[in-house]
Every structure is written in C-alpha cells, then in structure tokens.
Amino acid sequence: MRRLVLTALGAAAWGLAAGPAAADIVIATAGPMTGQYAAFGEQMRRGAEAAVRDINAAGGVLGQKLVLEIGDDACDPKQAVAVANQLVNKKVVFVAGHFCSSSSIPASDVYAEEGVLQISPASTNPQLTERGLANVFRVCGRDDQQGAYAAKYVIDKGIGKKIAVIHDKSAYGKGLADEFVKGLAAAGVKPVMYEAITQGDKDFSALITKMKDMGVDLVYLGGYHTEAGLIVRQMAEQGLKAQFMSGDALVTDEFWQITGDTGQGTLMTFSPDPRKNPAAAEVVKRFQQEGYDPEGYTLYTYAAIQVFAQAASKARSLELKKLIQVLRTETFDTVLGKIDFDEKGDVTGANYTMYVWDKGKYHELGG
Amino acid sequence: MYYFLQQLVNGVTLGAMYGLIAIGYSMVYGIIGMINFAHGEIYMIGAFISIISFLLLGILGITWVPLALLLVLLLAMVFTATYGWTVERLAYRPLRGSFRLAPLISAIGMSIFLQNYVQLLQGANVKPLPPVVTGGWVLGRDGTFTVQISNIQVIIIVLTVLLMTVFSWLIAKTPLGRAQRACEQDLKMAALCGVDVDRTISLTFVMGAALAAVAGLMATLYYGVIDFFIGFLAGIKAFTAAVLGGIGSIPGAMLGGLLLGLVEAFWSGYFSTEYKDVAAFCILVVVLIFLPTGLLGKPEVEKV
Secondary structure (H helix, E strand, C coil): CHHHHHHHHHHHHHHHHHCCCCCCEEEEEEECCCCCCHHHHHHHHHHHHHHHHHHHHCCCECCECEEEEEEECCCCHHHHHHHHHHHHHCCCCEEEECCCHHHHHHHHHHHHHHCCEEEECCCCCCHHHHCCCCCEEECCCCHHHHHHHHHHHHHHHCCCCCEEEEECCCHHHHHHHHHHHHHHHHCCCCCCEEEECCCCCCCCHHHHHHHHHHCCCEEEEECCHHHHHHHHHHHHHHCCCCEEEECHHHCCHHHHHHHHHHHCCCEEEECCCHHHCHHHHHHHHHHHHCCCCCCCCHHHHHHHHHHHHHHHHHHCCCCHHHHHHHHHHCCEEECCEEECECCCCCECCCCCEEEEEECCEEEECCC | CHHHHHHHHHHHHHHHHHHHHHHHHHHHHHHHCCCCCCHHHHHHHHHHHHHHHHHHHHHHCCCCHHHHHHHHHHHHHHHHHHHHHHHHHHHHHHHCCCCCHHHHHHHHHHHHHHHHHHHHHHCCCCEECCCCCCCEEEEEEECCEEEEEEHHHHHHHHHHHHHHHHHHHHHHHCHHHHHHHHHHHCHHHHHHCCCCHHHHHHHHHHHHHHHHHHHHHHHHHHHCEECCCHHHHHHHHHHHHHHHHCCCCHHHHHHHHHHHHHHHHHHHHHCCHHHHHHHHHHHHHHHHHHCCCCCCCCCCCCCC
C-alpha cells in the first residue's frame, strides 16, 4: 500500500515537474494581479490570454504553441524582482510586463542578466529604456512625452492660473509629475505647490484644505487611479472646485467607481484610444462578445505579445540576439497599428492626447 | 485662523478613527499583555461586512438612511465581534500560559491569514460605496475659503466620543469591567477569586472587535473605498496611537489617536504632506523617551 502511495506521489511530482510539453514556448505577462492596482493586472491578463489564444489558433509561433505564465508583482518593486526570477526559472523567453514603472525597472535587470526579452505594455517612465538594456522594449509612450504634452495643453488652453502638482513618490508618479513641471517651466509657469502623498493613504483632507487655502484651480497628479479617485472625491466634499488632471494610470472604470459623479470632467492624458484603431476592430469585437470592454492597457498587452510572435517568426529563432536585431529593424503589424522601435526600445512616433471622464466613460478631447 | 480651524476638523476626524481602532489594541494589551496584531484586519473585515450589509439592505429596499445606517452598524458589530471571538478562541486561547511570544506570532499569522482570506473571497479589487451620508455645514467663511464640516465627520466624532464614554463606564462600573480589571492585575488570582477568566478575555476581544467594526463602517462611509489591504496601515497607525497614549488605557488610546491625527493634519497643512508620517513617528519617539509608558499609561509593575 505504502509503495503504491509513494509511486503515485512520485508520478504526481513527475507530472508537475514536466509541466508544458518540451516543444512549447513559454511566455509570461507580469503585473499587479492583486493589490490596489489589480484592475490593471486584470487588463493585462485579459489582453495576454486573448493574444495567446488567437496566435495559437492561427498556428502558433515557429510551429510551436505559446504557453502563458502569469506573474503577480502587486506593483511592489521587491516582489517584481522575485516574480522575475520565478519566471526565469520557468524558462520563459519573453515577458509582456510589467505594469508599474517601479516594477518594470528592477525586473528588467533580472531579464537582462538572464537573456529574456521584455516588452512592457504600460511602463512609461523614461528610465526603463534609458539605461541601455538591449532586451527592453515598450509599446507605450514615455512620460517625457506625456508630461510635456499635458503641460502644453494646460498652457495652450489657459486652464489653471494656480497649479498644484502632486505625486505619489513612485517611479511613474514622480517621473510624470516632474516632466509636467519641466514642461510648465519651459513656458515660464511655476506651480504654486509641489507635494508628495503616500500610496495606500486614504485621507487627503489636510492636503486639500491647503490647496483650497492657496486658491488652487488646477490639480495635476502623477499617480494611480485609487489615490486619484479619493482626491477627486474629497475635493468635492470640501468644495474645492479645481480642475483635476492626471496621466494614463486613470484608464480604468475603477476610477469612476471610486469618484462617482464627482469624477465628471476629470482630464487625463493617454495615447489615442486603441479601441478605435481599425486594426483592432475584430479583436475588440471578440472581447465585447465575451462581455469585456478592452479598456486601458488590454490591447497594449495584446500588441506586446503580437510583436513578440511576429519578431520570432521573422527571426526564425527564439534567440535573444536575433530577436533584438529584428525588433530594431522591422515594422510590426499590431492591434495598435504599425509599430516600429528605435535604438532604445521605444516606439517611434508615440503620441498622447487628452481625454475627459464623462458620465462613467472616458472619451477623447484631442487638442 | 479659518485655515487652522479646517485643519483641526480634518485632524480630529482622522484622530477619532485612529482612536476607535486603538481602543481595541489597548484593551487586549491591558488584560493579557499581548499585542493583537490581527486587530487591523478585524477593522478591515468590519469595513467589508459594512459594505456587504449596505448592498443587502439595498436589495431588500431599505433605503431610508438613518435606519439603514443603524442596521448596518448593528450587523457589522455583531458579525465582526464574531470574528474577534473566533480569532481569540482559535489562535490565542490554546496558547495562553505558553511563553510570551507565542500568541504574538500567532497574531501575526492570523493577520496574514485574514488578509488572504478576504482577498480570496472578495477579490483584490477596490470596493467602492457611493456616498450614503451627504451634506454638511459651513462653519465660517473668509473670502472664498470656507470652513466645512460634513455630516459624516460629525457622526464620526460624536460616535467616537460616545463609544469611548460608554466603554470607559463599562470598565469602571460594571461587574464585567471589574472582572476585566481583576484579570488585568493577575489572571491566576482573578481565577481563584471566582472570575471566569476565559469568558472575560473572550468578551474583551468581542468588545474590541465591535469597536473596530464601527471604525470600519466609518471608514467605508467617509472614504467610500475599501480593499483587503486597508487593515495594515490603519493597524500600524492605531497601534502607534495606543502606544503614544499609553497602551492599556482607554482614554489614553483615544488621546493618542487624536494626537496622531492632529499631528498628521497640521504637519501636512503647515509643512509638507510628504513627511507627515515621519513627523508622527518622531513625536512618538520623543514622547516615549520622556514618558516610556505613554501619555496616560501606568508604570509597569514587574509581576513576580
């Protein structure tokens, strides 16, 4: 009897260890699957699963099937490194991730050391691609573009005489806020307030009172939707009638769930809506048939995996060196439209546009 | 002046919430000399039960705000108290009488367990609640700057003062309170004198959890957003408040909470929001250097 149990256990262990068949290509997406930014992890998971399913249905990559691993970094830099190591141990050749810049940057060192290709769908901090790591690419824009665009928009439209700039001390938040301030300075405008908040904090009443006292009429936040939502909500409660503006970390319905109607008129910068892209029409339709609206970074994650699949096909190899070579020279046909990368790994010609939150949905303002 | 007043309102509200949670830490420490690290999680569970109760009442069609609030308050207190009781029964009572650190480790384990339990059952996303209590008063006006206090802030402050009074009275005047104070002095001696020690300690946990539930409900109403992780930060702040006020003392917990809330509000208001936590903890360090048992704590008598 005991021997039988042992054999069964042994067989089970063998089954576990064997995992995917040897011929499969293991790729991964990594992001905040749990924690306060889990809404974005959900977008990434949905996008990645759909991409893998569609690519496999079309015959896979180099005649092999893709197998998707999902890594959860909870937007915590320490956990991101741990997840990166785990993924490396699972022999992934490509990671579509991470979401938060503060996770993508430390994780990219691990991938660089281990020779894993990384394409981030969402990390916009310039430092990600500025450090000269050859294996790092991204399909989104950069915060020096985003912050500069936001600043230009504010100056051109003349919104805000007294501007308060707040960030959440994260790589993304502080980076974006600083680029915004730089953009304002170029036009000779200086914000009346520059403050930092703590991620996870719930009470911003003291800060809002301070802004009310200074007569602030434009609040710019470098940070994520949970803090943004609470600030907007508490601004309304205290009767601070200032325009609120932030970046691409507000592109989730969860922002509106937090603010309710007080979120009306909130401005945010994001790339031109990928859902409206003709190249994405079919994929968007399939998502909607499943009852999911591919908002925010869903299609970006989808595109990152498309880029990998096409690069591998064009290089006829999974070898990192050849992949990088192809990525830098070729053009890729994705749900975001045609994409090509520059020497650093950034998308060429990325741009930003202004969105407004209106009755629970965001739509493009342009300008 | 008006600016000062508004920051005062902000600080007192925040402090009242810290105080409500801090009382739970203080009572448990006072009686069995143990820091219940799972208390922050009990507060988080209270918030979740509140939000679930609101949804249920909405489905049942009870939408008259005062009635709904009262029902949610009762439901949250009862269910959260059950959690508090269960945690004590499962994780602490079997370890009573073992060495001092065992229940502490058990409490940390319980805290991690409860966090993951809620995350698995309720998901990791934030749970929003649309504003239930709206409106407020303008206390003063200076040009365009208005000093406002919202109805929910009034409710938080009044309820906190009320509960603190009730619980202080409970401990000072009732037989249960007498039993608690006896246990505080000497568990074994209290048992010899006929006090049901297990029951007293259970009830202490139940009371602490009920207060945490009130704080959870207030947080849900005031901020409108909860997630499975809110217990961590709130727990640390409340624990700090309890230590600052003198752990083991109920008015001390309240005072510590208020002080912490005010320091945070005024530091954010007059200096920078970035370093408000640093300021709060610096004050804690200074107080503990000069008053090692906290503001209202009794000097520890070494029991031999």
